[in-house]
Amino acid sequence: MKINQIGEFGLIDLIKKKVFSKDKQVIVNLGDDAAVIKSSPDRLLIFTTDTLVERIHFDLDYFTFEEIGWKAMAANLSDVAAMGGLPKYALVTVGLPPSIQSEEVLSIYKGMSQIAQKYNCKIIGGDTTLVQKDLFVSIALLGEVESEFLTTRSGAKEGDLICVTGELGETQAGLEYLKKHGRKNLSLVRKHLRSLPRIHEARILAKNLKINSMIDISDGLSSELFHLTEESGLGAVIYEEQIPISPKCVKLANLMNRSPLSYALTSGEEYELLFTIDKKDKTKLDRINKKVKFSVIGEMVDRRSGVNLIRSSGKVRELKKTGFVHF
């Protein structure tokens, strides 16, 4: 079967079953945002990789080289945030078409360095290779997390509150605006161009709460919510009224005559954190709301109920795994 028929998730399932190794030192592997390796009794290594490919994840018509470097690093840093950890070291591989200028290559590295430095992550090596056509940037990142602060996708419990940091919708709306109108109105699309991973927020959450499950929103709220329910064998219900839609998303949606809610549900590369906690911990959550902006958007329910959105009208809409999927 061709892989554009089987899809990325189908392929990952196949690979998971047939290829990936079990190891008692490896606590978490494929199926989560990153692999987690026990390196000492109380210290875990986070090992993750993420790749951006021209004409698949970005287009040089409306992104600068610096922004591409930034994006590639942001995706990797966000995987570490999702595990509750701190990024440490990165290896960077760039696949370079023959026509690229050395200044452009340095711009890619500059974008990566800028965001890596913000989170105290060091680029310590990598690989460069020629490609015939499409530029790509692939990063492998090492991070660390204390055993007690590790957060994973699985572990949500029935009755858990579903929470999300920040505001949603802006990056996908920004991308569509960029595609349609180019770089005319950069302030409106900044979140897409310079996404920030929620490293600090994840640390505050992990240190102050018992996080039952957590994931970063790289493929859209709907899609990530499906991952959480699948990994925990549960269903979920979220409420339209409680979904924090970014004002810029609303503005962009209006400009393009689109639905802000739809953006909020499918917007990828948000890098906001979606997490669940026990209902009892709600007061603890409220206590950190000066440090971390968050919204409670629903709760985990029995698997048989499926994954549903309660519209403001009261109508129930069954959610589909319609976040941004690369295949």
Place this chain on the structure above:
Amino acid sequence: MKINQIGEFGLIDLIKKKVFSKDKQVIVNLGDDAAVIKSSPDRLLIFTTDTLVERIHFDLDYFTFEEIGWKAMAANLSDVAAMGGLPKYALVTVGLPPSIQSEEVLSIYKGMSQIAQKYNCKIIGGDTTLVQKDLFVSIALLGEVESEFLTTRSGAKEGDLICVTGELGETQAGLEYLKKHGRKNLSLVRKHLRSLPRIHEARILAKNLKINSMIDISDGLSSELFHLTEESGLGAVIYEEQIPISPKCVKLANLMNRSPLSYALTSGEEYELLFTIDKKDKTKLDRINKKVKFSVIGEMVDRRSGVNLIRSSGKVRELKKTGFVHF
């Protein structure tokens, strides 16, 4: 300047100067085969990445998908061997064109798994992405080495003996034969298709000798010799008579009417180890010759003498950095 003018090494120099971070926990970084991070007082993490791209490093006309997976993993494992370490965990990224079949993707993973298992390295995750055209495989690998056994490119001393494991020339000759004649005579080209990294040999060398400098031959003997001299600020002289040319290389060279010596000097993906030791340690070296096949091929000399090959005729030939260069 376009990168096909500046070249891979020029670009790496630029990136090295402008981008890469210093960190007191990072003992070795760009410029060696892998980055080395101090993770505990006596234990070092080896962190490396290597990528193969279709139409740059391989061609689907004469390689199977399984062989491509194998090759990609071999290159990474060999980087760990060059540092005297043991591979532990790998993350694998594959860039997949839309036309590829899922069985073909699994074959890539099968090739990677086969060789990884030989060296007790576990594939624990990674990333899959669509690409418009050219397949690529990028691997990030974590390994370990005890501080006392770490071997690096720099540290060769004037007067050091230059040694190489195994026999040379066969993989490059095999590749050219494959390109010209296809897969007709697989036994002759097996070393190219199923290269083995010298993990065990490196461990024996590191445990039994004081290795002053070491590198794996991924871009050809000439090229790697230049790396060693540059990193140590020295020159080198090697002797044609002492270069161990593989009998299959001689056979292939004869079939194609080419020079076996030229293959031995430029053959990439050999994954044999090139290393230097103090002359005094020659007897120690001889003692391990039942466990590790090696040849002493020359010695490190003053920088001003350059890098020279003494032909069997006695003539001196100045060597060029003519190993396989990707740009």
